[in-house]
Amino acid sequence: MKTFIGWAYLAALFAFIFAPIAASVVFSFNSDRFPTLPLGHFTTDWYARAFSRPEVWQAIGNSLIVAAATSAIASFIGFATAYTDFRYGFRFKPAYLALALLPPTLPLVILGLAMLAWLSQVGLSGTLTGIIIAHVVLATPFAMAICRLRLSQMDPSLESAAWNLGAGPWTAMRHVILPFCAPAIVSALCLTAAVSFDEFIVAWFVSGLNRTVPVLILEILQGNVDPQINAIGTVVFLTSMSLVIAAQFLIFRKRRHE
Amino acid sequence: MNASRKFDPYAYVWRLPLLLWQGAFFVIPLIFMAAMSFWLVKNYRMEPTFVFDNWERMLGRGAFWDAYWITLWRAVLAGVIASAIAFPASLFLAFRLTNSGRRFALLCLIVPFFTSFLVRAYAWQVILAESGPVNAALGGLGLGPFTMLNSGFGAMVGYLTLVLPLVVIFQTWSLAAIDKSLIEAAGNLGASAWATLVRVIIPAAKTGLVLGALFAFIMTFGDFVSPFYLGGSKPPTLTILIIDTTKSGQQWPRAAVVAIVMILTLFAVATAAVKAAYRGRG
Numbered sequence: 001m002k003t004f005i006g007w008a009y010l011a012a013l014f015a016f017i018f019a020p021i022a023a024s025v026v027f028s029f030n031s032d033r034f035p036t037l038p039l040g041h042f043t044t045d046w047y048a049r050a051f052s053r054p055e056v057w058q059a060i061g062n063s064l065i066v067a068a069a070t071s072a073i074a075s076f077i078g079f080a081t082a083y084t085d086f087r088y089g090f091r092f093k094p095a096y097l098a099l100a101l102l103p104p105t106l107p108l109v110i111l112g113l114a115m116l117a118w119l120s121q122v123g124l125s126g127t128l129t130g131i132i133i134a135h136v137v138l139a140t141p142f143a144m145a146i147c148r149l150r151l152s153q154m155d156p157s158l159e160s161a162a163w164n165l166g167a168g169p170w171t172a173m174r175h176v177i178l179p180f181c182a183p184a185i186v187s188a189l190c191l192t193a194a195v196s197f198d199e200f201i202v203a204w205f206v207s208g209l210n211r212t213v214p215v216l217i218l219e220i221l222q223g224n225v226d227p228q229i230n231a232i233g234t235v236v237f238l239t240s241m242s243l244v245i246a247a248q249f250l251i252f253r254k255r256r257h258e
Numbered sequence: 259m260n261a262s263r264k265f266d267p268y269a270y271v272w273r274l275p276l277l278l279w280q281g282a283f284f285v286i287p288l289i290f291m292a293a294m295s296f297w298l299v300k301n302y303r304m305e306p307t308f309v310f311d312n313w314e315r316m317l318g319r320g321a322f323w324d325a326y327w328i329t330l331w332r333a334v335l336a337g338v339i340a341s342a343i344a345f346p347a348s349l350f351l352a353f354r355l356t357n358s359g360r361r362f363a364l365l366c367l368i369v370p371f372f373t374s375f376l377v378r379a380y381a382w383q384v385i386l387a388e389s390g391p392v393n394a395a396l397g398g399l400g401l402g403p404f405t406m407l408n409s410g411f412g413a414m415v416g417y418l419t420l421v422l423p424l425v426v427i428f429q430t431w432s433l434a435a436i437d438k439s440l441i442e443a444a445g446n447l448g449a450s451a452w453a454t455l456v457r458v459i460i461p462a463a464k465t466g467l468v469l470g471a472l473f474a475f476i477m478t479f480g481d482f483v484s485p486f487y488l489g490g491s492k493p494p495t496l497t498i499l500i501i502d503t504t505k506s507g508q509q510w511p512r513a514a515v516v517a518i519v520m521i522l523t524l525f526a527v528a529t530a531a532v533k534a535a536y537r538g539r540g
Contacts, residue, residue: 003354006346006350006354007350009346009347009350010347010350010351010363013343013344013347013422013426014366016418016419016422017367017370017419017422017423018370019381019385020377020378020379020381020382020385020419021370021373021378021381023381023384023385023391024377024378024380024381027381027384034384034387034389034390035384035390035391036387036389036390036391036393036394037391037394037395037398038394073279076275077275077276077279080271080272080273080275080276081272081273081275081276083272084269084272084273084276087269087272088269088273090273096273096276096277099276099277099280099281099284099285100276100280103280103284105476105524105528106480106521107476107479107480107481107497107520107524108480108482109480109482109497109500109501109517110291110480110500110517110520110521111287113291113500113504113510113513113514113517114287114288114290114291114517115283115287116504116510117287117290117291117294117510117514118283118286118287118290118291119287121290133283134283136279136283137279137280137283137284140276140279140280144276169268170268191372194372195372198372198373198374198375200374200376201482205504214374214376217374217376217377217380218376221376221380221487225383225384229377229380230377230380230381232377233374233377233380233381236373236374236377237373237374237377240372240373240374241369241372241373243372244368244369244372244373245369248365248368252361252365
């Protein structure tokens with residue numbers, strides 16, 4: 001009985017957390033403009049309408065460019081930082097690590113304001129480059145955390161062994177560290193792309209006319225209730241969830257054999 | 259581990275990228291924002307100067323302090339409510355599930371963290387609407403309709419959607435890490451289940467419980483989607499104040515004042531919470 005209550009409680013909590021995601025998918029195929037119970041009939045009309053709008057495709061293009069650039073840069077910086085933490089001890093290392101991990105704890109509205117002000121000073125506000133710059137700041141800590149997790153599973157003497165056998169540091173990096181970290185790096189690429197793909201507050205502050213998908217959703221939302229958002233949202237959910245699940249699969253799959 | 263003292267280019271290739279990027283695009287923008295709070299806007303352009311005009315204007319406004327206290331109060335409330343709702347689930351996850359079952363549940367909880375909160379908030383807007391599914395179901399029972407949107411309740415639904423997964427993850431981690439023999443010992447010594455919970459389990463898991471509540475506080479304090487789309491902006495929170503001041507008023511320096519007050523508040527709360535979380539631990 002106690003276990004039953006436990007399961008029921010857990011199920012209720014998960015239902016609350018996942019209700020909006022599930023509802024969005026259901027409503028996107030539902031004919032009512034203002035969905036209620038009982039539901040209307042099945043339709044793909046909202047998808048057809050949403051994806052016939054040129055600005056939606058424009059936004060998708062922008063989002064893909066920003067997400068791809070962000071994930072490449074953030075994963076590189078994240079890996080470099082994780083490796084530095086793994087390999088070296090130095091003065092100010094706590095400050096270095098704080099710099100590496102703090103950005104996501106700052107409210108996005110504040111980061112958005114600071115970015116807008118600073119990027120306009122250097123002439124980058126309103127550009128996709130500006131959004132990429134801001135997203136790399138936000139996404140790097142996640143890449144760093146994943147790569148660090150992977151490195152902590154590696155025997156540190158492995159690299160020294162390669163050095164002792166005559167490999168230079170670059171050769172050891174290429175033949176020992178990078179192959180070992182490969183799943184984590186791919187995982188970081190996926191996760192940082194997901195972070196970028198969903199971020200809309202900073203992007204909204206700095207984007208100007210170059211809207212990404214979530215910024216477009218935000219602007220549609222400021223008008224009227226429109227189930228097209230559910231259609232676009234479902235596609236966005238599927239994209240980011242596949243990226244996150246792929247990232248988790250890659251990082252946790254190997255562990256079982258070790 | 260301690261690399262040689264002499265200059266090692268290999269080491270710097272890996273160390274510098276973070277310093278350069280986060281220095282140029284995280285630290286400097288924040289410093290610039292702080293400096294900007296002393297500038298003035300004339301003819302829609304910011305002019306560098308050093309006056310306390312914006313500070314006096316913002317901090318002298320009753321509306322600012324109303325926004326401050328409502329934001330702080332909601333963040334505390336969300337931290338407490340989320341912790342209370344999450345705790346029974348975390349206990350169950352930590353003590354009744356197998357290791358692989360628990361890992362699977364936690365992996366599921368990470369997923370929403372990376373999905374669009376904006377679309378989720380919109381879904382709540384539809385679900386909780388006056389004529390929406392929840393009111394339709396309640397109407398079938400002869401209840402309602404209830405006005406749930408554009409209220410503190412609506413905002414709280416948004417906050418909880420945002421923070422609950424993370425709170426459960428923090429709590430479950432710290433609970434699952436408790437040495438099970440401690441709990442058995444308490445039982446063998448005749449402690450009731452309640453006494454074991456209050457005197458053994460909660461103190462042992464304190465770090466995760468406090469950090470979970472802290473993250474709920476931080477995320478609620480900085481959230482603008484829930485108060486805006488589900489809370490109806492009335493009363494406005496600090497985040498809404500920043501957006502209004504920036505977007506419609508073009509008063510970036512005044513928005514910067516609000517942002518700095520928020521950062522200072524978060525810093526004070528985080529320092530206190532981390533101290534409390536690790537107190538009594540080596």
